[in-house]
Amino acid sequence: MQFFFEVAISGLLSGLMYSLVALGFVLIYKASGVFNFAQGAMVYFAALAVVGLMDQGLPMWAAIIGAFVIMLILGLATERFVLRKLVNQPAITLFMATIGLSFFLEGLGPLLFGGEVRAINLGIVDEPIAAIMDGIGIGISKFDLFASGMVAALVLLLALFFQKTKVGRALRAVADDHQAALSLGIPLQHIWAVVWGVAGFVALVAGLLWGSRNGVQFALTMTALKALPVLILGGFTSIPGAIVGGLIIGASEKLAEIYIPPVLQDLFGGNFGGIEGWFPYVFALLFLLVRPEGLFGERHIDRV
């Protein structure tokens, strides 16, 4: 039973990391209705920018600020050169455009900052916390705890931003109804620029956390693929959904990875690892059939 909890908890914590990427998706989707497939590439790009700037001799804090500025510019450029030209196109066209954007960033990042695998050291070691280990015998990594703290802080920050600031209110207005927001005098394009900036910021945080855990490498772009089932589960427009979805996906995929292969092995023989790769998708897919709007999504959905 203890082992079960240990697996579940490590799954929950890594699920929070998925939530972080999923948050970026939700932000952009909420405010502009664009499903940004390039979020994973943005995470990779942001992490690369940080290590790339550090390679140039900048201290870490300066590199992070520099990377943030780069992400802002990137967001503005995306809005200016891609999205603005595709206004009023079907959502699926915008989606394909972000696939193009993701390839573009995956090429541009390594070209600018070098493609070799590098480490980010945030100064937090990835080892179990002794006190908890001794107390209840379950290992919780310091790094995981730190990461979840960061996620919590980020969500709090975003919630404050959305609820308390003028820009945040404008963002919510745009999310509810583009046209109504426009007729109230909310400049849509500024708002989109802000949204892409915020999404860039979230990508930066995700890139820092993922990068310091697994190294800054191309595989970071795969985080976007992990975030998709999280979105399906949590609902496309819900920030709490992204968090809860991430937790469920993280825990369930780790548990599936531990408990399903032995069953298959008894039945068929052979090695059946790697269930993690597809389990979240099939899980999300089955969930979709029962509740298409996700756990916290809006009930309005393109149903046929």
Place this chain on the structure above:
Amino acid sequence: MLYREAGQFKTSYGADSQIFPIRQDRIGMALLLAVAFIVVPLTGSEYWFSAILIPFLVFALAAMGLNVLTGYAGQLSLGSAAFMAVGAYAAYNFQLRIEGIPLVLSFILAGCCAAAVGVLFGLPSLRIKGFYLAVATLAAQFFVVWVLTKFAWFSNDSSSGVISTPKMDFFGIAINSPVKKYVFVLGIVCVMAWLAKNMARSSTGRAWMAVRDMDVAAEVIGIPLMKTKLLAFAVSSFYCGVAGALYAFCYLGSVEPDGFSLDLSFRILFMVIIGGVGSILGSFLGSAFILLLPIFLDQVLPPLAALLHLPFTNASVSHIQLMIFGGLIIFFLIVEPHGLARLWQITKEKLRLWPFPH
């Protein structure tokens, strides 16, 4: 002057509804086929057959499959490579396990297997669409590759899931040289392109397009949504399955499940977007473009970098290639959503009016 339909009167329904209503198109097509079937096999070099022409035809077939689904029926799929994998492994198993099965029959059966899998993963499309469906097809992508890797039965107990394709023969003619493979692939692709073209302009294709353009309206005018969508999934996966079998048998000769990665799916999607969404010709153009662009860049970029005194490695070529692919996708979506096929169409219209532009 040459390309003008003036004076060509249609006097029967048959003449009016043929694939190429303009005589010059028919002559052009006949010439093209003659070149492809007779001149190219006589003159082409082995490198051209095995490195360019065969993959071009195979990818064109796969792109055609995705085009049926995405271009005509409007359902986005990111799992085409998975359906290709099903086709490749199914064809291999039919060859392996059924004594003396004709090659073409095993390809058709492989296509049917892929179609069955496609329908299975297309089922969610009845309730959802758009991005949600993209996730559903991603599930197919990851799940199929995993199954083929982990269940050794599919690869005849090969440890890493690699299959090497057996000797092929087509009604007694051994297909063992690049030229013969090329002609074989060309034959299959031509027949299937012809079928696809006819499907697209028949009531089936019109139903797909109606669903694509507005599903609710399509249902109101009596098009059965479920049947239409699942048929699109089945046909699309069938094409991808046959393409996968050709990919394994005639192009590579030996494949592993990981070869059918998400990356391959994306390449096929790019072929469809750049070539032309909702166009059979576009599948060919897109396939040629995506296949030739890296070769072109490999030739052009290093000298260019040397000219500008820039540091240059092989890695940068692949990075620039990614950027160009991505940039082109965005460019085409913004400037010419109907892709290269539309450019060709515009050229033809200009030619009809030439020399008077109005």
